[in-house]
Amino acid sequence: MSENPADSATFDALGLSSNVLKAVVDAGYQKPTPIQAQAIPFVLMGRDILGSAQTGTGKTASFTLPMIDILAQGRARARMPRSLILTPTRELAAQIAENFQIYGKYNKLTMALLIGGESFGPQIEKLDRGVDVLIATPGRLIDHFERGRILLTDVKILVIDEADRMLDMGFIPDVERIVGFLPRIRQTLFFSATFPPEVKRLADKFLMNPKEITVSRMSSAAETVEHSFFRCSGRDAEKRAAFRALLGSEDVKNALVFCNRKRDVDVLAKSLRRHGFSVAPLHGDMAQSARTETLEAFKAGKITYLVATDVAGRGLDIQGMSHVFNFDVPFHAEDYVHRIGRTGRAGAKGRAITLATPDDAKFIAAIERLLGKTIPITTIEGFVSPQATGDDGARPDRSRGRSRKSREPSGRGERSRNDRPAAPAEPAADENAGVAQPREPVAAREHDDSDQKSRRSGGRDSRSRGKPRRERQDDSREEDKVVAFGDHMPAFLSREVRIRND
Ligand code: AMP
Numbered sequence: 001m002s003e004n005p006a007d008s009a010t011f012d013a014l015g016l017s018s019n020v021l022k023a024v025v026d027a028g029y030q031k032p033t034p035i036q037a038q039a040i041p042f043v044l045m046g047r048d049i050l051g052s053a054q055t056g057t058g059k060t061a062s063f064t065l066p067m068i069d070i071l072a073q074g075r076a077r078a079r080m081p082r083s084l085i086l087t088p089t090r091e092l093a094a095q096i097a098e099n100f101q102i103y104g105k106y107n108k109l110t111m112a113l114l115i116g117g118e119s120f121g122p123q124i125e126k127l128d129r130g131v132d133v134l135i136a137t138p139g140r141l142i143d144h145f146e147r148g149r150i151l152l153t154d155v156k157i158l159v160i161d162e163a164d165r166m167l168d169m170g171f172i173p174d175v176e177r178i179v180g181f182l183p184r185i186r187q188t189l190f191f192s193a194t195f196p197p198e199v200k201r202l203a204d205k206f207l208m209n210p211k212e213i214t215v216s217r218m219s220s221a222a223e224t225v226e227h228s229f230f231r232c233s234g235r236d237a238e239k240r241a242a243f244r245a246l247l248g249s250e251d252v253k254n255a256l257v258f259c260n261r262k263r264d265v266d267v268l269a270k271s272l273r274r275h276g277f278s279v280a281p282l283h284g285d286m287a288q289s290a291r292t293e294t295l296e297a298f299k300a301g302k303i304t305y306l307v308a309t310d311v312a313g314r315g316l317d318i319q320g321m322s323h324v325f326n327f328d329v330p331f332h333a334e335d336y337v338h339r340i341g342r343t344g345r346a347g348a349k350g351r352a353i354t355l356a357t358p359d360d361a362k363f364i365a366a367i368e369r370l371l372g373k374t375i376p377i378t379t380i381e382g383f384v385s386p387q388a389t390g391d392d393g394a395r396p397d398r399s400r401g402r403s404r405k406s407r408e409p410s411g412r413g414e415r416s417r418n419d420r421p422a423a424p425a426e427p428a429a430d431e432n433a434g435v436a437q438p439r440e441p442v443a444a445r446e447h448d449d450s451d452q453k454s455r456r457s458g459g460r461d462s463r464s465r466g467k468p469r470r471e472r473q474d475d476s477r478e479e480d481k482v483v484a485f486g487d488h489m490p491a492f493l494s495r496e497v498r499i500r501n502d
Contacts, residue, residue, distance in 0.1 A: 009037040015044045017069045019106035024065070027102055033058030035215045039189075040066050046187055048210035050203055054193035054334070055162075056341030057215050063159050063189045064099045068107055070157065070187075071132045076110060079127050080154035081134035084182070086141070086175060088165035089311060090115040090288060091295065093135045096161070100133055109133060116140045117288025124149055138166070138174035145181060152181040160206070163192035163199045169311060172198060179206055194334050225324075225344035225352045229364070229377040234357035240271050243327055243355060245383045247277065247305075250351065254298065255323035257307040258339050260331060268327055269307040279305040282312045310335050318342065326354035329363045333370040 011024050011032055032040065035053045042049060043066035053059040067083060076082050087093045093115050100111050112126040114136035127134075127150055134141075134150075144150045158179065160166070166175055188206050192199050203210075232242040259265045262283045269281035280294045280303045291312075297303045299318055306313075310330065324343045330336050336354075343350025356364060356377050368375050 014040040016040065016065055017072065019072075020065050020068050020103060023103045023105050024061075026105070029061075033062075033215075035059050035213060036062045036065070038213045038215075039063065039211075042211040042213075043067070043187075043189060044069065046070075048187060048207045049189040049191075050207055050210040050212045051189070051191040052193070052195065052212075052214040053191060054338055054341065056338075059191055059215075060096055060099045060161075061103065063161075063191075064096065064103055067133070067157060067159075068100070068104045068109060071109055072107055076130035076132045077154065078130045079149065080151045081112070081127075081131045082154055083133050083157040083159070084141075084152065084155045084178075085133065085135045085159040085161060086138055086166070086178065087135065087161045088137065088169050088171060089284075090117060090137055090291070091312070092162065093137055096135050100135075111135065114140045114144055115288070117291075120144075138171045138178060141178055142174055145178070152178070153183055155182050155186060157187045157189070158182060158206075159189045159191070160202075161191050163190060163202060164194045164196065165311065167196065167198050172202065175202070176205075193338065194332075225340050225350045227340070227352050227354070227375060229354045229356050229375050230380045231377050232355045232357060232380065234359050236267075239327070239355060239357070240268065242380055242383055243268075243325070244272070244275055244277075245380055246325070246353060246355070247272075250323060250353070252304060253322035254301065254303075254318070255305050255325055256313055256318075256321060256339070256342050257305050257325040257327055258313060258330070259307060259309060260328040262309050264328070265307050265309055265312075269305075272305060272307070277305055278303050279307060282306050282308040284309070284312055310338065313339065313342070321350065323351045323353060326352070329354055329356055329360040329367070331363060333363070333366040336367045337370065 009032055011021055011029070014032060014037065016024070031037075035051060035057050039049055039051060039059075039062040043063060049063075051059060051062070053062075063085075071082055074082065085093075085096055087096060093113055097111060097113050100109065104111075109132040110126070110130065111133040112123060112131040112135070114123055114134065116137055116139055123144070127144070134155075141150075145152065160175065163175075166172055188208070188210075190203050190207055190210070192203075195203070230242070230246060232239055257268065257279075259268055262285060265281045265283045269279050272279040280297065282291060282294055286294070294303070294306070298306045305325075307327075321343045324340050326336070326339060330339065340350070340352035343352060364375060364377070
């Protein structure tokens with residue numbers, strides 16, 4: 001992490017006020033993270049910032065702390081916010097608001113949150129009284145603007161957070177429209193984890209002579225994360241059975257489980273619930289009240305597993321998560337880093353566990369390149385596919401369905417807090433998912449390249465048929481050149497050892 005002399009700075013040296021410093025001490029932070037050390041002095045100077053940083057790096061405090069000091073002078077007028085923070089998701093907006101409350105506890109700043117799915121009434125009342133900080137998702141802000149309930153001509157500081165997510169979610173036209181309503185003379189702080197061309201274009205358009213700050217993709221959190229990859233079949237029911245076997249072998253306190261697609265979030269959450277796990281889904285199609293309720297129950301420890309998409313899980317700041325599970329290998333290597341950033345925070349140990357199907361070789365190769373290390377993949381020891389045994393996958397034998405660790409006499413699996421009732425049957429649809437998978441080695445299949453792509457999609461779950469493959473950004477074109485052959489063969493194809501990256 002120490003890539004800049006500023007990294008060794010202390011909070012006292014950054015130019016923050018005593019009120020903010022007191023709040024930082026109360027929050028228990030010992031020293032600024034690299035992005036905080038590098039950004040805060042420049043934000044206080046009034047410079048624009050172009051920050052290349054992902055969640056988990058402390059980027060929220062890198063703009064909220066200096067903003068509190070800048071906004072401490074002056075007063076907001078009715079309906080004319082003095083600063084605007086645009087975020088892609090409601091959860092991220094709520095977390096930024098929480099940050100302002102924590103760090104601004106010795107200041108008297110007013111704040112409003114304009115997020116979709118919540119009633120307009122209280123939001124309007126707040127705006128009418130005047131707010132220093134307005135945190136909004138683009139759609140809801142435009143709603144308010146069009147109804148004439150808000151004027152943006154007094155905005156002195158604009159923050160665009162997670163611009164790449166805005167792009168993924170189709171918000172860029174809204175963002176451009178909103179920025180068109182703002183004064184041209186303003187300070188702009190622009191953050192994104194990745195910079196595909198469209199995000200670069202926006203940055204060029206919105207920023208004036210910005211201070212560019214890049215913090216390493218691997219957050220410090222990632223260094224305390226133990227990565228484990230397990231090979232499994234790509235067929236729905238088998239994959240879920242394998243997943244349950246893994247869950248049974250881990251001592252999970254609380255965990256996020258990531259799926260690549262929204263519909264799979266529901267399917268997996270329902271399946272796990274049927275099998276007696278304490279679980280809830282989280283995705284953008286849920287009503288805001290349901291999302292808030294789910295998050296609160298998860299934070300309070302009433303739910304052990306939260307199954308989410310990248311978008312819904314983005315920015316979730318839940319401390320001390322013991323595990324992150326990737327039910328699906330993410331399409332973008334950066335998303336792997338985002339996902340696992342939810343565990344192993346603040347120096348705590350965390351486990352990141354990923355299920356890898358033969359179709360994922362290319363994505364895993366990209367993750368290896370990004371992490372700069374090889375990722376061996378192991379088989380789930382003792383797990384026998386329900387197909388191979390004639391079992392329907394609905395009632396995995398728990399003694400078989402455990403990895404090596406759980407079968408050690410004092411293994412974590414024996415101490416699992418998540419003992420659960422006998423597993424009920426999977427629905428019929430699961431049982432019929434796909435035909436039996438050939439059992440030849442992964443590498444052999446990968447070498448048959450002529451019709452590989454079509455065979456792959458044919459062999460993949462029925463759910464992916466007819467769906468366009470998720471669009472890739474420029475940086476992933478490179479990935480397309482490598483299909484895990486020869487020198488580029490990922491380590492998991494040739495080795496069978498489990499690693500710990502302590
Ligand atoms: P963010 O990248 O803004 O989502 O922040 C990630 C997590 O790091 C949050 O839980 C913050 O509370 C925490 N955090 C932010 N700054 C610091 C710091 N200087 N020291 C320790 N933890 C921090």
